[in-house]
Amino acid sequence: MTVAQPDLYDAFAEEAATYGVELTRVDVSTGAVRETLAEVIEQPAVGAPLPWEDVSLPASVTTEPTPAELTEATTGVTAASFAVAEYGSVILAATPDGSEPASLFPDLHVFVLDAADIVPDMRATFERLGDQFRADRSSAILATGPSATADMGALVQGAHGPERVHGVVIDR
Amino acid sequence: MSSDSHEAQAAQIRELLRTEGAAVAENTRGFNQSRYDAVDGLDDYDALRQEARQIKEDAIERLPALIDELRETVEANGGEVYLADDAADANAYVAEVCADADADRLVKSKSMTSEEIEVNEHLDEQGVDVVETDLGEWVLQLADEAPSHIVAPAIHKSREGIAELFAERFDPDEPPETAEELTSFARQKLLEEIAGADVGMTGANFLTADTGTMALVTSEGNARKTVTVPDTHVAVAGVEKIVPTVEDLQPFVELIGRSGTGQDLTSYLSLLTPPMDSPTVDFDEPETPITEGEDDRSFHLVLIDNGRLSMREDDHLRETLYCIRCSACSNSCGNFQSVGGHAFGGETYSGGIAGGWEAGIEGLDTAAEFVDLCTGCSRCVDACPVEIDIPWINTVVRSRIQQGSEPEGIDTLVDGLTPDAETGGFDRQKRLFGNFETLATLGSAFAPVSNWLSNAGPVRAVLERVAGIDRRRDLPEFRRVTLVDWADRPGDPALAEATTTALAEATSDDSETPAGTSDDRSEATSDESGTHRRAVLYPDLYTNYWLQERGRAAVRVLEALGTDVVVPELPGTGRPPLSQGMIDTATEKARTLAGQLTPYIDAGYDVVVIEPSDLAMFREDYDHLLPAATADRLAADSYELLEYVFGLLENGADADPLASVDGETVAYHSHCQQRTMGLEAHSRAVLERCGYDVTTTEAECCGMAGSFGYKEQFYELSIDVGERVESELTAVEADHVVASGTSCVDQIEDLLPEQPRHPVELIDPEM
Structure with missing residues (x-):
């Protein structure tokens, strides 16, 4: 399945929904991104700074958390580098400001995705990652839905990682 | 193999059928059905398989160069690479890393390769506390049991069994019971273990030579914590895991989850290029922001040879190295679905592909313990995402085992009937079945006397004792007129x-x-x-x-x-x-x-x-x-x-002379190899064209598989596998039961009141 650019969001949203991932779409120009995030977040919250100049985290989100704050947080807010429409997946970069632990320890992971950063399929995903890894030798997680296990006799969402995932998708 | 060892093997299988069979069957068959559903949803499944296969063929072909390239890349990234000749070599290196890190505890995410080298036992002897963090592996560590499946290691454990285990080990005030409670309990216990860990160990599903990136296919998030929290990361991986570039990961990522448990993707694919820029989480300093801690991560990649480079030189075992350990060959296997990896497995690996792995890594003696559970039905060949000819590997392994063993001695009954071309020590059971053509010729020449004799009590007792032919099976009735x-x-x-x-x-x-x-x-x-x-x-x-x-x-x-x-x-x-x-x-x-x-x-x-x-x-x-x-x-x-x-x-032949009916119902069990060749649909289409209403079975194999079900050590397993076909056929309540293969006919005949016919008999003009 290869999806045309204008339909990428819809395809992504549909696939993400199959994993129980809800999306909230918000236009940056309305200035409502922080407000939207504040609504989605359950306190206490930790996170890593967002990489866009015109979007920032609500003050209630603790960045640069301590280990204690990490384990006590209910929500972790981090940016997604990009998303894969065909699979409903997001790419979460492991950055020096602690995005990886913030997206991993809390029960609820809220990712923030720029709607322009959705690629159609895995081929496009690995082309992009190949260029990126060769250039900067970085690390990332391809995350699809919440963490899960079937090792305890039935499928359970929420194993070592988050049990819920919510996406805030921004438009410009 | 003697009659005594047949009985021992039969007893082991009987016990596993009783204790683990139900849980293994439910899980593997669930995975297998999900696999069919998942690959159905993939437009270019076969193209992806071919692409994956080509990448592996190419990578194994130039493996020495890729090892060199990966070493240079990882070292340039700031990590270290150690190429270990064997398990002892690898363990000594890992122990050294732990000693240098002054480590008391090492936490692990799931890794078959680490189990292959038995690193847990080795580190334990060195005073390092090793904790498995994959929930299934942790359960087995607590229970001191071996994995029964390469992807879902505790597949043989029931929820109730895990609840009992936790209650016994931890004596909690409120013992967890539901799957959610058990998971939450385990998560909390393991977070404490991870928080206090000095070293994190992972395997690697794939390694890219161009960037030094490792891919880890997981769902629970424990691998992420294992590499994120401690500052020292050790990855152990077989040399065969290397692919040339990051882009080469794509087909495998799309295939591995679907082929294994039938998921389009697992929750997490970690793509790590260590040492990572991500801060460690130092629980010894709980009030210090993680970004202010010391950022001195170290990374050690331990590449394991342990027989693989010899397998690469072996024309028949080489294909084993293409394996991506997805478990499709286990889940699609009729025998595995009944007994799991505790019978159908060696020291580390289980399922069809284990024949190649265990022969190459441990040796033929280990493979000999289970390789006969592969009946060659070939259903796994269709399921394998890299198209490995698993039955052929097992045939070669079986041949080498027999060639290398001593002959069982002269026995006039068997030797007279077995004019084969083999040298070496093929056992009597194998030789008798292998020379079926001679038996059939003689049986026909002396029919019906040969039939009376062969099914007579005293003769059956001798056949069972000397050649291991189970007396509960009827033998074929040869016809004098061929x-x-x-x-x-x-x-x-x-x-x-x-x-x-x-x-x-x-x-x-x-x-x-x-x-x-x-x-x-x-x-x-x-x-x-x-x-x-x-x-x-x-x-x-x-x-x-x-x-x-x-x-x-x-x-x-x-x-x-x-x-x-x-x-x-x-x-x-x-x-x-x-x-x-x-x-x-x-x-x-x-x-x-x-x-x-x-x-x-x-x-x-x-x-x-x-x-x-x-x-x-x-x-x-x-x-x-x-x-x-x-x-x-x-x-x-x-x-x-x-x-x-x-x-x-x-092509226009006139169907009128064929027998035709109006809506009579047919329950059809095709043949395993026929299905692998893609020929089930033709029988169905012809029967439908002649007016039959056809229902086909979905069980992968009837369980008879040529001689398999006649062998005394496998009779009960064969019947257990066959009962799936039986229940499907019975459920249809059809006017006719048909089957394409001789084995299937034998098996169904033993399970149902009627002897099934061949589909062609239903369109016979003289019907």
Whole structure:
């Protein structure tokens, strides 16, 4: 399945929904991104700074958390580098400001995705990652839905990682 | 193998069927069904498989160069690479890393390779506390049990069993019971373990030589915590995990989850290029922001040879190195679905591909303990995302095991009946089944006396003791008048005489495909010139001496459709010896038969085959036994009977002479190898065209699989596998039960009140 650019969001949203991932779409120009995030977040919250100049985290989100704050947080807010429409997946970069632990320890992971950063399929995903890894030798997680296990006799969402995932998708 | 060891093996299987069978069956069959659903949703499944296969072929071909490239890349990234010759070498290095890190505790995410080298035991001896963090592996660590499945290691444990284990080990105030409670309990316990860990160990599903990136396919998030929290990361990975570039990961990522548990993707694919820029989480400093801690991560990649580089040089075991450890071959295997990896597995690996892994890594003795549980049914070949010919690997392993062992000694009963070409120590059970052709010829010549004798109590007792043939099975009733006798259509005597000269050509690699031989199956049965087709109906051993009704019906059906049919006297295909691992004997048979069949093909005859396991010889196995040109010709010009009928009808043959009905119901069990060749649909289509309402079974295999179900050590397992087919067939409450293969007929006959017929018998003009 290869999806045309204008339909990428819809395809992504549909696939993400199959994993129980809800999306909230918000236009940056309305200035409502922080407000939207504040609504989605359950306190206490930790996170890593967002990489866009015109979007920032609500003050209630603790960045640069301590280990204690990490384990006590209910929500972790981090940016997604990009998303894969065909699979409903997001790419979460492991950055020096602690995005990886913030997206991993809390029960609820809220990712923030720029709607322009959705690629159609895995081929496009690995082309992009190949260029990126060769250039900067970085690390990332391809995350699809919440963490899960079937090792305890039935499928359970929420194993070592988050049990819920919510996406805030921004438009410009 | 002696009768005593047969009994010991039977007892082990009986115990596993009782204790673990239900949980293993439910889980593996669930995975298998999910796999079918998941790959159905993939438009370019076969193209992805081919791409994945090519990447692996290429990577293994230039593995030494890729190892060098990866070493340079990882070192340039700031990590260290250690190429370990064997398990002891790897463990010594890991212990050194732990000592340098002053480590008291190492936390692990799931890694089969780490289990292969038994690093836990080694580190334990060095005073390092090793904790598995994958929930399934942790359960097994607590229970001190071995994994029963390469992806879902605790597949044999029930929820109730895990609840009891936790209650016993931790004595919690409120013992967790539901799957959610058990998961939450384990998560909390393991977070404490991870928080206090000094070293994190992972495996690697793939390693990219261009960037030094490792891919980890996980769902729980424990691997992420294992590498994020401590500052020292050790990854252990077999050398075969290296692929050239990041882009090469794509087909594997799309295939691995679907092929294994039937998920499009698992929750997390970690793509780590260590040492990472991500801060560590130092729980010793709980109030210090993680970004202010010391950022001095170290990374050690331990590449494991442990026999792999020798496997790479081995023409038959090399394919094993393409394995991506998805577990499709386990989940799609009828026997595995019944007993799991505790019976069908070696020191580390389990399922069909374990034959290759354990033979290459541990040695033939380890493989010998379980490799006979692969019946060669070939259902795993379709399921494998890198198209590994797993049954062939197991045939070779079986052959090597027998070649390397001592003969069991002279036994007049068996030796007189087994004129095979094998050297070395094939056991009596294998030799007797491998020489089925001789038995069938003699049994027919002396029928019905031979039948009375062979099924008489005292004879069965001897057969069980000497050759391990289970007395609970009925033996075939050989017919004195063979199909060839009955048909009396020997064909052109000149063709039979052409055999001698053709034999030399057939076994020479130089012989060319004759002009006019078409590889295109849809054209091959067409009749553009307006003349009739000419066909050799291959008189396989079973049809010729035993299940003759299907042979007679085949002659009548083909002739009713305007085909000239000959049924010449022809030798066996070599299937019985091949399935026992008697490759030399099978090759000799293949050569002889090819020599006698090629003159017919040269003269424009099609070869029509009733027994699917014999057709699979022509189409699949002869590729390993005969020169490519000969194998290709036989593969191109041979047809399954109903496939051929389908082709004739599609190309305009008049179906009126065939028997037809109005909506009678049919329960059809195709044959495992027939399904792998993609030929189930043809039988179904022909029956439907003749007015039948057909329901097909979904069980992967009937459990009989040639001689397997006759062997005393496997009888109960065979019946357990067969009961799935039985319940499917019974549920249909059909007017007719039909099956394509001889084994399936034998098995169903033992399980149902009626003997199933072959599909061709339902369209027989004389029905």
